[in-house]
Amino acid sequence: MTSASGGWRIAAADRHAQSLGITIGELLADVRARLGALEVREARPEADRQALMKLARWAACFSPYVAPWEHGLTFDIEGCAHLFGGEERMARQMRERLSRFGLTARIAIASTIGAAHALCRFGPEEIVVAEGKEEEALAPLPVTALRISQKQAASLNRLGLKRIADVARLPRAPLAQRFGADFVERLDQALGRLPEPFSPLAAPVAYRALATLAEPIAAQKHILDLARRLASDLVPALDRDGKGARTLRFTLYRVDGETRDVSIGLVAASRDAAHIVDLFSLKLDALAEDYDAGFGFEAARLDVLTCEAMAPAQQTLTAPGQEDTLSLLIDRLGSRLGLENVVGFKPEDTHIPERAVVYAPAAPDWSGESDAPRPLLMLPCAEPAEVTALVPEGPPRRFRWRGVFYGVAHAEGPERIRPEWWRKQQRPRSRDYYTVEDEAGHRFWLYRELMAEGDANPRWYVHGVFA
Amino acid sequence: MPDRLAVKDRHALLAALRREVVRTSAGVSTGIAGIDACLHGGLALGALHEVAAADFRAIPGAWGFLLALMTCIERKGVVVWPLVSGAFGIPYAPGLKSFGLDPRNFLIVRCRREREAAWAMEEALRIGAGAVVGARPRQMDLTASRRLQLAAQHSGTPVFLLRAHDDREPSAAVSRWRVAAMPGARDRFGLFGAPRWRVTLDYAKGGRCGEWVVEWNHAAHCLRLPAVLADGTQRRAA
Numbered sequence: 099m100t101s102a103s104g105g106w107r108i109a110a111a112d113r114h115a116q117s118l119g120i121t122i123g124e125l126l127a128d129v130r131a132r133l134g135a136l137e138v139r140e141a142r143p144e145a146d147r148q149a150l151m152k153l154a155r156w157a158a159c160f161s162p163y164v165a166p167w168e169h170g171l172t173f174d175i176e177g178c179a180h181l182f183g184g185e186e187r188m189a190r191q192m193r194e195r196l197s198r199f200g201l202t203a204r205i206a207i208a209s210t211i212g213a214a215h216a217l218c219r220f221g222p223e224e225i226v227v228a229e230g231k232e233e234e235a236l237a238p239l240p241v242t243a244l245r246i247s248q249k250q251a252a253s254l255n256r257l258g259l260k261r262i263a264d265v266a267r268l269p270r271a272p273l274a275q276r277f278g279a280d281f282v283e284r285l286d287q288a289l290g291r292l293p294e295p296f297s298p299l300a301a302p303v304a305y306r307a308l309a310t311l312a313e314p315i316a317a318q319k320h321i322l323d324l325a326r327r328l329a330s331d332l333v334p335a336l337d338r339d340g341k342g343a344r345t346l347r348f349t350l351y352r353v354d355g356e357t358r359d360v361s362i363g364l365v366a367a368s369r370d371a372a373h374i375v376d377l378f379s380l381k382l383d384a385l386a387e388d389y390d391a392g393f394g395f396e397a398a399r400l401d402v403l404t405c406e407a408m409a410p411a412q413q414t415l416t417a418p419g420q421e422d423t424l425s426l427l428i429d430r431l432g433s434r435l436g437l438e439n440v441v442g443f444k445p446e447d448t449h450i451p452e453r454a455v456v457y458a459p460a461a462p463d464w465s466g467e468s469d470a471p472r473p474l475l476m477l478p479c480a481e482p483a484e485v486t487a488l489v490p491e492g493p494p495r496r497f498r499w500r501g502v503f504y505g506v507a508h509a510e511g512p513e514r515i516r517p518e519w520w521r522k523q524q525r526p527r528s529r530d531y532y533t534v535e536d537e538a539g540h541r542f543w544l545y546r547e548l549m550a551e552g553d554a555n556p557r558w559y560v561h562g563v564f565a
Numbered sequence: 566m567p568d569r570l571a572v573k574d575r576h577a578l579l580a581a582l583r584r585e586v587v588r589t590s591a592g593v594s595t596g597i598a599g600i601d602a603c604l605h606g607g608l609a610l611g612a613l614h615e616v617a618a619a620d621f622r623a624i625p626g627a628w629g630f631l632l633a634l635m636t637c638i639e640r641k642g643v644v645v646w647p648l649v650s651g652a653f654g655i656p657y658a659p660g661l662k663s664f665g666l667d668p669r670n671f672l673i674v675r676c677r678r679e680r681e682a683a684w685a686m687e688e689a690l691r692i693g694a695g696a697v698v699g700a701r702p703r704q705m706d707l708t709a710s711r712r713l714q715l716a717a718q719h720s721g722t723p724v725f726l727l728r729a730h731d732d733r734e735p736s737a738a739v740s741r742w743r744v745a746a747m748p749g750a751r752d753r754f755g756l757f758g759a760p761r762w763r764v765t766l767d768y769a770k771g772g773r774c775g776e777w778v779v780e781w782n783h784a785a786h787c788l789r790l791p792a793v794l795a796d797g798t799q800r801r802a803a
Binding site for chain 2: 423424426427428430431434435439440441442443445454455457471472473474475476477478502507508510533535537538539540541562563564565
């Protein structure tokens with residue numbers, strides 16, 4: 099029930115309630131007066147919508163192109179029905195699987211969205227309409243089935259145009275003038291005379307493979323076997339089009355309607371099923387803890403989200419070239435540790451030491467040329483040190499770093515590095531770098547931050563260590 | 566006839582085996598004759614080598630010597646470096662350059678745990694990196710170490726691990742080194758010269774132990790024994 103004009107009204111009623119003559123939109127008080135005690139709940143449209151979205155995600159195991167509407171789901175099953183053995187069998191399987199969640203389904207399969215929509219709500223419980231038979235199937239249905247407003251339906255009814263058959267053959271221009279252009283559009287869309295756009299939840303993918311299982315699986319080994327099967331299903335299509343996959347998504351459908359998905363990215367395009375499955379295996383290993391198989395998975399889908407052109411030569415793990423080896427290695431390491439963690443050095447055009455190198459995913463040309471001494475290991479951020487120098491502007495004589503005193507045997511410097519004034523930064527101070535060796539032979543890279551006016555003591559930092 | 570053929574085959578097999586033995590046992594020269602002699606010819610290619618720091622503060626020096634050894638073997642291939650946070654920071658590309666190493670060849674794998682680092686090393690060996698360097702995971706026991714050594718042998722890829730100074734776990738490395746810091750050389754203007762380390766070969770498979778003072782020549786990119794100069798600064802090294 100829901101609060102509406104005139105008080106509480108019935109928002110939805112189950113089959114039993116409807117058999118008692120309760121209609122949607124009736125006042126609750128009227129129904130109570132007629133039937134006595136009733137069990138009612140407040141309608142929660144937001145929760146309903148979320149449940150429907152969840153169901154839509156699950157239902158993608160029938161067809162990836164699924165979109166929810168107010169009271170149900172619309173599928174584009176073109177090219178999917180044969181995977182279930184035809185449209186009738188697909189409908190039966192859908193009903194069966196939904197009944198496991200305690201849901202009763204009304205299913206209509208037709209060539210137009212409008213016809214399927216109308217038949218689903220006003221037709222028999224399950225119907226498959228052959229192509230071109232839409233008009234015949236729709237003829238006996240009331241005009242309200244056409245997804246039109248109640249006002250439009252009421253004015254049609256007033257004129258005695260109650261069934262779709264009554265309006266299907268009428269000339270369009272007067273109809274449009276009288277009942278609105280959108281009514282004619284709805285009518286023609288249902289009859290297949292006008293196209294109707296469909297926007298599914300998921301973006302269309304170029305390549306996909308789908309498998310539905312007779313028995314649910316839970317063991318990782320079986321999941322990987324399934325992934326292997328799906329990957330090898332994809333390979334011929336990729337091969338035919340000269341494409342290689344760059345990112346893939348593997349979706350598992352759990353028996354209780356939950357979905358789990360794993361995505362992988364490849365550094366270089368590949369259509370090597372073994373390699374792809376390997377990467378999924380690593381990813382699943384890493385996810386092992388929060389990967390709850392529950393009562394098992396009953397369906398799986400493998401989508402190629404992005405792909406790019408790839409030479410038709412077959413690539414295998416057994417005989418890779420030099421570059422292939424590198425990308426295979428990056429893929430494997432990255433799929434478990436995260437691709438952002440497998441990096442090379444990339445020089446930056448700056449003379450601030452800690453900015454001169456960044457870690458970057460690709461290994462580009464190395465252009466940073468400088469003969470100035472640079473340490474082998476650099477501290478992630480410079481650490482303060484207590485330094486004694488003979489003269490305030492001179493090289494250090496002793497310093498204390500991480501609680502240890504070092505006596506300086508030899509120091510070289512300073513190498514002055516000025517701040518980059520074009521960058522916004524907290525402390526734009528020049529630094530004087532010294533290379534310092536202590537009595538035991540450890541070498542350090544220290545710098546003194548140049549004092550601003552009024553600063554009492556210069557601040558020193560250890561920035562790196564030499565071998 | 567079949568007998569003679571069999572004998573011929575056996576000779577061919579023996580010859581092939583001998584060649585194989587020579588191929589696998591031949592090492593790469595470190596550039597210092599004394600060290601090569603102790604190593605029984607040089608650094609083994611597909612093998613696990615371990616470098617330990619003599620004390621905590623010698624860790625940067627140990628990294629330096631480790632990279633110097635690696636430079637002897639591998640200069641072109643991809644060097645895979647699984648990185649777990651270290652006490653002295655992270656490798657700095659311009660610093661690597663002074664070891665004759667091209668920063669472009671490094672593939673840094675940032676790992677959160679040592680276990681991941683160990684896994685990354687094995688993967689790198691399996692797929693065929695040019696060399697693998699890294700810190701020796703603390704929990705690596707003899708079995709894990711033997712596994713890595715076998716993987717290195719199988720792939721022909723050298724592995725260089727830096728062992729913590731207080732790590733006492735046994736290992737299957739074919740050579741084990743210990744590095745202590747030493748005051749470096751000064752050039753004739755009294756400025757910093759080559760970095761210098763006291764290097765002890767604690768164990769060499771099929772070879773002898775030894776101790777040397779070596780220095781890294783930044784210009785020629787090779788290890789060498791320090792020259793004894795008349796000015797006296799080099800006396801300790803001699």
